[in-house]
Amino acid sequence: MGNIKPLVLDVDGTFLKTDILLECFWSGMGKDPVAVVSASARYLLHPERLKARLAQIAPLRTDLLPVNPEIKALADRSRAAGRDVVLASASDVSVVKQLAADHHLGGRVFASDGVTNLKGGAKADALVAAYGENGFDYAGNAPVDRAVWEHAENVLIVGRHDAIARDLTAKGKSVTEFAGGWKMRDLIRAIRPHQWVKNILLLMPMIAAHNFQMSTLLTVIQGIMAFSAAASCIYLINDLVDLEADRLHSTKRNRPFASGAVPLGVGMAACAGLGFFALGVAAWLNPAFLGVVLIYMMLSLAYSLKLKRMRWVDIATLAMLYTLRVVAGAAAGSVSASVFMLIFIFPVFIALGCVKRLTELTLATSDERLPGRGYGRPDRSDLLNVAGLGIVGALLIFFLYTFSAQARMLYPSQWLLWVAMIPMAIWLTRMVWLGYTGKQDYDPIVFAMKDKMGIGILMITLSLMFYAAGIWQQWFGF
Structure with a gap:
């Protein structure tokens, strides 16, 4: 031997x-x-x-x-x-x-x-x-x-x-x-194109301002492309930073970098390419949009490196990142973003940030703190309470908005806005409950874009607001 x-x-x-x-x-x-x-x-x-x-x-x-x-x-x-x-x-x-x-x-x-x-x-x-x-x-x-x-x-x-x-x-x-090497489909999986659906939030300012011009829409779509690249750049960094935590997770261990399906060097090169593309398109659109993209990327990087491990700070940061998407839409389309709208959506995203953590905790297999996070299953009641406060805050702000000069100008039928608050409240409450019972995936916005019943409730809300604004009457004559 x-x-x-x-x-x-x-x-x-x-x-x-x-x-x-x-x-x-x-x-x-x-x-x-x-x-x-x-x-x-x-x-x-x-x-x-x-x-x-x-x-x-x-x-x-x-x-x-x-x-x-x-x-x-x-x-x-x-x-x-x-x-x-x-x-x-x-x-x-x-x-x-x-x-x-x-x-x-x-x-x-x-x-x-x-x-x-x-x-x-x-x-x-x-x-x-x-x-x-x-x-x-x-x-x-x-x-x-x-x-x-x-x-x-x-x-x-x-x-x-x-x-x-x-x-x-x-x-x-x-x-x-x-055999060796890696497959392009695994890198695409790491880039998470399914998450780009969240960037539909960039359309909100255009819709809220009732600006339906094709030129505005095309500009915002370019903004969505840049924001999607910026988001994917940060997703890659997040996965690279989270390698150990992902390998300790029951499902995240299968992610491309954690599992070794894609080399870390390839991920770093893709990250650089996506970042340059995002900043290049943003600079070509206008300086304001470039500024928002830079702030989003820096805040996202801070979130990946540190903030996501800090209790409650992570949820506030998530809400800010979602809110920045709306600000980016206004900057890309050169549309004025209502202060009321920004104040309204922040508590909505606070609630949805709590939903994200509630889902993770409900699906966790033990009471230990989640790897790389500041929460354990005993925190579910606190998260549920904060989510409830976010819903109440959002509805209260929306109600106050209906009395503003801007609302009276954009929505002649004020009472329909109050009616729209009913499906709005149902949608938010349902999202929180689905997260609390573990019936969502790990991102509430992505889930919301695939949830047929939820989309139906949102469409009812939007239809009521359009009717209050006289848009249906203008488009279809009723």
């Missing part, structure tokens, strides 16, 4: 379906972003020191990191046959040792140590020094691993590297290939 050559496994992208350096970076961004940014700037040209520092800032739960099932199975079979299985990585030695212990791979590892960046040629030299020329088999996934494959007896390649595989085969190496 002692003469069996060891199986040496690269870690990032080979044994794991993720990258430890990027895992440390994003874990640190969620726990101490100032320290991470400082370390990244200080050690940008010294990767071995950067890896060691990031590993100190935010220790990883290596037992949660997604493994490549084929390589893991190979490692288990090799160990069962009495063969040494060794991890060799450019990641920091402290993390690699912990990972090896989690998977019972033995105590010996090869990794960066804060002085040497064990990558490419440096890794090859270390392995040859330990096992001799052709004294080991090596599994890797990147072109940089070719420096190691050249000195291994048997080559194991994860992913499509056809030219390298042909060349090594021509040199007499035994080459075994394993």
Whole structure:
């Protein structure tokens, strides 16, 4: 048994379906972003020191990191046959040792140590020094691993590297290939296009001002496109920051980055592309809309990095983010947004923010606080009370609005606005109750856009308001 050559496994992208350096970076961004940014700037040209520092800032739960099932199975079979299985990585030695212990791979590892960046040629030299020329088999996934494959007896390649595989085969190496890579549909899933439906809120100012000009509509649609890109940019950051919390969640563990379906580097590139697109379109529309998009992205980033973990602050922030969508619609279409409307929708979104947390808590499997959140199941009654206050506040503000000069000008039949408050109250109360009983998904706005009964109630409300404004009479002559 002692003469069996060891199986040496690269870690990032080979044994794991993720990258430890990027895992440390994003874990640190969620726990101490100032320290991470400082370390990244200080050690940008010294990767071995950067890896060691990031590993100190935010220790990883290596037992949660997604493994490549084929390589893991190979490692288990090799160990069962009495063969040494060794991890060799450019990641920091402290993390690699912990990972090896989690998977019972033995105590010996090869990794960066804060002085040497064990990558490419440096890794090859270390392995040859330990096992001799052709004294080991090596599994890797990147072109940089070719420096190691050249000195291994048997080559194991994860992913499509056809030219390298042909060349090594021509040199007499035994080459075994394993599936790798990622799928575009998984990246699209991470971008969450289904969430773009929330940006229909940008149409509210145009509708409230009874401005139905095609030019205004087209401009607002461009604004919706920019806001959708901005939102997806932040969704990606949110998922990157929330990797550990998602892996501890019963369903979120299947998200593309948490599960390893999409590499973190691909997510970061997509995030940058979406951000540039959003800001470019916003700048092209007008400075006011650009300002709103910038505020939205900065507040969303603060929410992802810190605010969502702060009790009650997270709900207020969610309400502000939804409200900013309405402000963005006014800015994009150059439509005046009523102060009453903004004051009205904020408590509505406070209620819906509570619904989001109520749904999560109702669907939780224990009374423990939700991973990465400040709430546990015992908080459901408090959330229900705050949601109720949001409903009462919104209806009261709407009632006061019906007496304003603007309302009298836009809605000659004032009494119909009071009638419209009935289905409005029913819709809000129903949303809260569905969240409290766990009959929604995790986003109330997305749920509302798919809820047929709820849409019917909203259409009744809107129809009554249109009739009060004389719009139906103007369009259809009754």
